[in-house]
Amino acid sequence: MLFVATASSVLPLAIQALRGFGAGPDVALTNALLLNIALILLGWQRYKALNTELECTRLSEEEARRLAEIDDLTGCLNRRSFAETLGALLESSPRDERALAAIAIDLDNFKQVNDLNGHAAGDLVLRTAARRVASLLPEGGSLARLGGDEFVCVVPYHPQSPERVDHLATRMVEQFAAPVVHDGIAMEITISIGIASSLHLEEGDKGESFQDAAQRLMHKADIAMYHAKKQGKNRFYWFEHNMEDELRFRNEIEAGIRRGILNNEFVPFYEQQVDLETGELVGFEMLARWDSPEMGLIGPDIFIPIAEDIGVIAELSENLIGRAFEDAREWDPKLTLSVNISPVQMRDPWFAQKLLKLLVKHRFPANRLDIEITETCLHENIGMVRSMITSLRNQGVRISLDDFGTGYSSLSQLRSLPFDQLKIDRSFISELRKADHSDKLVDAIVSMGDGLSMPVIAEGIEDEAVLKALGRWGNMKGQGYHYGRPEPADKVIKRLAAAGRLASNNDKGVVDISDAVGGQDRAPGKTTGSGKAAG
Template sequence: MRALQGTSAGPDVALTNALLLNVALILLGWQRYKALNSELEVTRMSEEEARRLSEIDDLTGCLNRRSFAEALGELLLSGKSEDRAFAAIAIDLDNFKQVNDLNGHAAGDLVLRTAAKRIRSLLPDGSSLARLGGDEFVCVVPYHPSSPERIDHLATRMVEQFAMPVINDGVVLEVTISIGVASSNLLEVGTEDESGEDAAQNLMHKADIAMYHAKKQGKNRFYWFEPNMESELRFRNELEAGIRRGIQNGEFVPYYEQQVDLETGDVVGFEMLARWESPELGMVGPDIFIPIAEEMGVIAELSEGLIERAFEDAREWHPDITLSVNISPVQMRDPWFAQKLLKLLVKHRFPANRLDIEITETCLHENIGMVRSMITSLRNQGVKVSLDDFGTGYSSLSQLRSLPFDQLKIDRSFISELKNEDQSDKLVDAIVSMGDGLKMPITAEGIEDEKVLNALKRWGKMRGQGYFYGKPEPASAVTKRLAAAGRLASSNPEGVVDITEAMPGDRDGEDKKTGSGKAAG
């Protein structure tokens, strides 16, 4: 500075260069420091974003399963007290798969986002919401143990919220929910046997069980967890595993109930009924395993196996004796059902005109067009089709006239009341008169005593079945019964008809009954 003012000689070059070098190093170091700080901040933000994304469901913004379980475990460990409890609420959208299938995944995503928004809007402070995957949500809500009605009110409001439809591009999407609730008071949190994470999983599991119970009871409702629900679910899982093993091991067998001509008393047919000869459970009735097999999606495999065995059994009977088989509504949703049944007839060379399939009125309301096509195809090949349990559903006269049924079966609930001589005889009289008008023969189910039998005889010719004629029997007992009456195929060889004449088509592919090789379905 003195040199610049002219009061001193010029600066020392070495010292000047050293000073400038130090200044440059300081500036370079400061710049590098700022760059490192920026890099660290970006890295920190990236890590936080990655951690957030690992904990959050991207579609709905809710917590995911892993992060919710961790948070719930910590909450249960830290929040345990006499005046505070937590309710885990499991929420599942009813029929969500149908929304996706009919309207596309974009509509399904909209429903999920709307569901999360509606649930979140109802939750009180201190609550957490997670999407566990698919269409299942779970939330945890603090409440006072003496006021569980607050949770009841919250669950009720959730059900009401979902009564409002979701609109997607002008299309109304109807979705309901099933809810299960479990209280942390059921847990022993913090003990050696149950850590916070274990307690969280346990509580979520109990809420899930209560939610599945709500679905089983008809959906669009909520239930609190009760210990017996867990026992029922465990038994249900054991039944499902047993059914799968039973199908593979041939434990499901056909039993046969006699169908009798009420005028002559002769056996004219048998209805095949399913029984499960379980090594663990003993003899199990169809009212237990049929609904479960339908829900599992194995009813077609189970039914086809029984039908094959029934065809082999019935080939030993007199050719005038028919075989009736009940068909599940689930099977009637299969567009290839008629072809499968006709293929079994050909495989076992069983005459089509001896087979009578029975369908319930429930089938008529799901897809009337496909049902009509199946019935027509089967009847074209000689198979008879009966409307089972008539009077318990909602079939109309127009449906009965348009669908080509061969006969009506009056439900046992009407027949059993005939002994009381009340209004039921008028109902039966109306059904019989309608059958006469439509030219459909009648079969009466549930004949249990002679009084009911005599009451039915006054309506003229019809078939009947029930415990009055004997309980359902295995194939061996039926063979003995028919052998004693001389009604086996081997005991009347001259009356046996060549079964190829009654098959859907002969070896050359020509249909001798219809004159055409019509395809079923």
Template sequence: MTAKTARTTDRRAAKPGEKPARREHDMVTLGIAFAAIILFVGTAGVVLPNLIDAWQGEAASLDAALTNALLLNIALILLGWHRYKALTEELKSRRASEEEARRLADIDHLTGCYNRRSFTAALGDLLTHLERREQALAAIAVDLDNFKQVNDLHGHQAGDEVLRNTAARIQRLLPDGGILARLGGDEFICVVPYHPKVPDRVDQLATRMIEHVARPVEYGDTPVDVTMSIGIASSTQMENARDGEDAAERLMHKSDIAMYHAKKQGKNRFYWFEPQMENELRFRNELEAGIRRGIANGEFRPYYEQQIDLESGKLVGFEMLARWESPEMGVVGPDIFIPIAEEIGVIGEMSEALIACAFEDAKEWDAELTLSVNISPVQMRDPWFAQKLLKLLVRHNFPACRLDIEITESCLHENVGMVRSMISSLRNQGVRVSLDDFGTGYSSLSQLRSLPFDRLKIDRAFISELKQEEHGEKLVDAILTMSDGLNLPVTAEGIENEVVLETLKRMGKMKGQGYHYGRPEPAGMVLERLGRQDLLAKDRHSNITKVDFTATEKRQGGDKRAG
């Protein structure tokens, strides 16, 4: 017996806190009882015949010593029996307590389902004894959509009620042999047997689960709406499916990957696991790690897209666009890394570093050129964003009047009051604020009138329609008419050819940007462009001229000496 086994056996043999003296006392009592039985057998063989003869008058008086010994033996036997019964009841109670403790360790106290540990063990047993040709197992991972909002809006008691109802509704739908577990939070998982040739049965079960769980949960007088995303993985997709708990963990992981794919595709739906999902998740994890490293190593750099006054054709400013100069993947566009940076909570750090770099770059441009910067909706949720931006302006000594921040319409629906306060704070310091991607969101005229915007930017989707669709011109014209009524100047995004440019020129005065004027460029190429157009900052232009003149003199002097 090992030391660990000995300790375990000792714990099972004694109650917690039981003293060794008490166990020794029990052993002594048991020994006395056995000795009393042995003495009873010996003394009873002598005393009982004498007692019978005495009652019948055939013998003299009883032997008092033997009689007392017999009575003492009887008392000791009764004492031992009583102690034996007490010990038996104690052991029975202890076993019941241990069984209850094991049961509580195997279930989730809130919903009564299995917990992760017990479910993994149960699934491992099912996989170990699975007849693969005749039966398969489907692991179904379930996650409630936007469950955090339930707790935030209605309180944690309402959240607990939703979890209990969800577990009960799923449990009622499970077929014979199905097992349900709550893994933690709002995550559930169940396993159901099915015939591998009839996977539609599992599809039907997942559909019913989505329909039944989507019904509102009544909490007090308030109905709480809930939807769910489901991922399904089959034991037929497993290699070495009979590896017990290791196989169970792998199967659960595959169903979890499919569930997250369902969330990514819009929530309130189900997907079966496919191998490319795992590859996508692995790539996503690599991207997340790469983004964090890239921020620390300064791999995110500002690129600049020209903004042109359409009437005069003059360069009036640049919009700063983020690019990731990754050592492994090359130059990566913002459509890849910005959504991930927002999800993992590093968009603020990334954006502030890019803006600071852009301020330093723009200080080398002509003072009349403006700098436009896109602001993420996630940043607009930070009540200190305006103060952070103003501190950056002061730290880099960049004129606020040259900065134009661009926010999207989606920002207006989350907290209009806070957005209005931020815009007002920035405008009071001279920063201009534009409404970006206008026409793609749900901003109303009342919001446009109440929020102090300086400019509207027409989304590129409307501008691109000008080259082929007649109604596209009508939409843009309508936006321009509205902007005139609101006294807001306009910037058109996505100008890609001369046809679109000429159409916009006929519509009125505005700024424009797009690939027709060139692709976004890094800071070095921008300086070369501005140098050719004599649009560098005056002090920089003087320094460049002086350096060029000195270099020319040196070359001429060298030529003379060589002659």
């Protein structure tokens, strides 16, 4: 209004002055007009700047919203947005006409891909995985990356046709059979899949929200996926209610194992090893037991695989070995101690040094120790296993190949690795009790041991019939329930005290620490090593 008022007064006078018909406009009014024009231009510029700023803010908010809902690496939905999407689908899907299948997908051994090929290769694998799964989803399906190498998708299906979901899962497994190539390196990838149907939610809380139902459905699919991994990977399973009970039990076991290690609940038991020809006790094998306050005495077949999975087997084993060394120091020095070593421990390049350090710490003679490793260890890193075996033997420790015959050891491996003895698996020995048994396998193993100059020890001698059958192969060692069940340390001490086989009954007592390591007390016929542990 000010501009109109001043302009209507100034402009006509200015035009007349320019044409020479009158005096010029008033200076004050002219200045007011120019100032008004400047204010209008400044305001317009500010208006444009504010509009630009608002547009940038709008775009930033949209990008933030997109990033909050989308996984940046793969372009899939993320966990939060997928839960919202699944909740909305559950709310809008009438159960009698359409069911929803939540499919949890996890890449097998993805960490190994990252470790061996780098994170760039891992990112390529994740993007490829997302692309392959998305290409198979039917109309109405959604895919999300929950984090790491875990994906989840939801697909609608008719309740009467669950085989369509089976077919989809089968195609996913087949799709991942093709390797992912990065920098000329082909990376083999497999997946484990768990499937849960919205029909499984019928037994849930009727008053729960659809968001809570979505979270519960995703959890059930995750449980089924975990079951697929436990069954061997590269496969799929539908959720069943007993899987939830198994997982809950496993979680309790995992927590109990961690507490048990802190509270020293894992204790060594000892099984007798006997010279079959003379019947003389020659040593004991240490067997782990879990003395749980809640569940009682638990065997190693329950907790050892779980301890390996959760990465505490080394700590658990080292604690048990240390306690076994202290127990065995009270025995007759002629009695040996056998200890089983997990394949997981054999992957540790410092295992040999840790074991030798335990020997020195507990002042236990190396020549009385016999460690037992399974054939599984030989296929993972034969070079490192050879180095550790050599290092331990150089210090006087004996090495046995346990459960021989159940793995895939080759003759070349047996010849190249310096084992001290073979242990025949109990499954072969137990066959000897049958009237129509075939002893050809046992005969072949004993002959092989003779040819390689390796003594043989038989596991699983349960009765007199088996013992008598083993008599035809001459001198060997044996162990099994025929000689008694595994016993805790206090009962072993009582047994040895009654037989006069304690260290206190022996004039020499416990071997001095100078013999604890160094390989100075080898078995007859065995060469002494250099006395130096491998680096």
